[in-house]
Amino acid sequence: MSVRVVVVDDQALVRAGFRVLVETAPDLSVVGEAGTGVEAVELIRRERPDVVLMDIQMPELDGIEATRRVLADPDPVPVRVLMLTTFDLDRYVYAALRAGASGFLLKDTPPADLLAAIRVIAAGEALLAPSVTRRLIAEFTRRPTVHDHRALDEVTEREREVLRLVGRGLSNAEIAEHLHVSIATAKSHVSRLLMKLQARDRAQLVIAAYQSGLVG
Template structure:
């Protein structure tokens, strides 16, 4: 992978500086800008087109959730992926952040190595969904009302539905391969087809589609 370009969005200058030092001192990563408000984060993301935005939730002018929605909803060439960073491990944020288009969710007290790994995972097009986050997401679906315009799975094959179901229950690619007796390469191929057919940005979006389409019951 070429150098990963990172935008840091947080209303605390000290934290932005700490994140910048960590990212800029890591080979293969570089900071292309800092934002102290949600509005500034959107403006810089549209101008700089970073690979990953480290996004705080609670910011002035516009919160990180709305900023994420605007950044991820753009039609510009090349996706900008958002990694939500927060000190608040609240259930409501998980569902809202992923619905807004975020590719990952990480607490600010994560170890530096975990943060750097998360940036690379998200930049590579994967979703950063720990099993605990997936469980909270499922609980949110159990409480949420049914959407009037639920997504459909038209064109998705039977095997792809099996893979999608296992993704939605929090299994990794390796675990899916074991469960379905497939090679890891075949699982990745199926996931690629699912992303294309369902117009999903990443694995996080596939989880949402699996539940909103009714393929997987939130009560399971």
């Protein structure tokens, strides 16, 4: 089955370009477009796509608030949001991930990388490039945080160690090397953390690592 995509951007030409690009891939299809955050919320609730390419700066309602509204519903849409922006600013990265976005890319990302990103997001992974992780970490260290250790009640010592490494921005392969285990074992630990912490994806694990005080 193809991955169903919604494109959200306030510029019609940009939306058209993303649509053409996405539909060049046989496993991806665009099921709708929106030009404002308000339109985006309505469209996503109606179409229930797999992935949303979400612009950040838009009239009426920005992409971060639109993402927050969609994912905060009592019956949330099981959608994954990939934020796209021309601005590489710390506050956008932090706010987008806090709102529940699963990834963050600049609009000048090469076309092949964008298509790959959509597939990664649709598969349930987070697209958190090392540079983005560093900015997120820097933002956390600037902000006073009240640590909630109760979230780790069901987490084993090894899983805490893995969570600490995820919070530092390490990939599964890097975690495996650091702990001297297989990549499959590292991935298994991450999967269990996602389940135990009720995290949507790796981006939320990074946030959990900081909020629990494992990383600071």
